[in-house]
Amino acid sequence: MKKIFLTLLILTVSLFAEYKSQYLTQNILKSGIPIVDIRTPGEWRETGILRGAIPIMFFDERGNYNVNAFLRELNAKVDTKKPFAIICRTGSRTSMVGPWLAKELGYNVTNLKGGMMYATQALGIRPVPYNK
Numbered sequence: 368m369k370k371i372f373l374t375l376l377i378l379t380v381s382l383f384a385e386y387k388s389q390y391l392t393q394n395i396l397k398s399g400i401p402i403v404d405i406r407t408p409g410e411w412r413e414t415g416i417l418r419g420a421i422p423i424m425f426f427d428e429r430g431n432y433n434v435n436a437f438l439r440e441l442n443a444k445v446d447t448k449k450p451f452a453i454i455c456r457t458g459s460r461t462s463m464v465g466p467w468l469a470k471e472l473g474y475n476v477t478n479l480k481g482g483m484m485y486a487t488q489a490l491g492i493r494p495v496p497y498n499k
Contacts (some may be wrong), residue, residue, distance in 0.1 A: 386469035388462065388478040391454070391486050395479075401451040402479070403441065405460055408499070414483060415494030417454065421445060422497065425464055438472075450475040458482040 389395075395402075396417075404416050405425040416422055423440045426432050445451050451474070453461045458480045465478035479486070486492045 384469040384473040385450070385475040386466050386478070387476075388458075388465065388480050390481055391452075391479045391490060391492075393490070395452065395477075396492075400477070401445050401449075403445060403451060403453045404455070404483075405437075405453055405464060406455050406483070408497075410456060411497035411499075414487075416497050417483075417486065417492065418495045420454065422499075426460055447472075447474050450477065452477040452479050454479040454486070455482045457484050 402417055402420045404411065404420045404422045406422075407424050407426070407428055408422070409428065411422050421444050423437060423444065425437050441447060453465055453468075453476060455461045458478060459482075461478040461482065462480075465476050468474040468476045481489065483494070487494065
């Protein structure tokens with residue numbers, strides 16, 4: 368009985384989860400959807416962050432990660448019951464993290480392809496300084 372319930376729970380979560388991968392647009396920026404920047408603090412300081420973005424590191428400078436710490440901070444700063452987007456430098460890290468957040472946790476998450484490189488070069492967006 369427990370196995371059936373667990374299976375149904377997992378199926379239910381996956382039915383409501385959605386993963387998208389798309390380039391950042393002005394419409395996304397204007398929509399007010401939370402954008403979580405998963406780069407490192409060094410990257411935030413070096414290049415700045417999108418105005419209004421929520422910086423929460425996933426991978427550190429060595430590629431290590433702490434899933435529990437990330438999820439704790441994510442759930443404290445973002446309403447994960449609603450759609451949100453994630454961004455990194457080029458979209459490589461978010462293309463790994465995004466599907467996992469959707470499939471395993473049932474989040475509605477959008478990977479912003481091309482990351483900050485695309486945002487600044489193709490869209491001409493000027494990041495704001497990260498001052499922490």
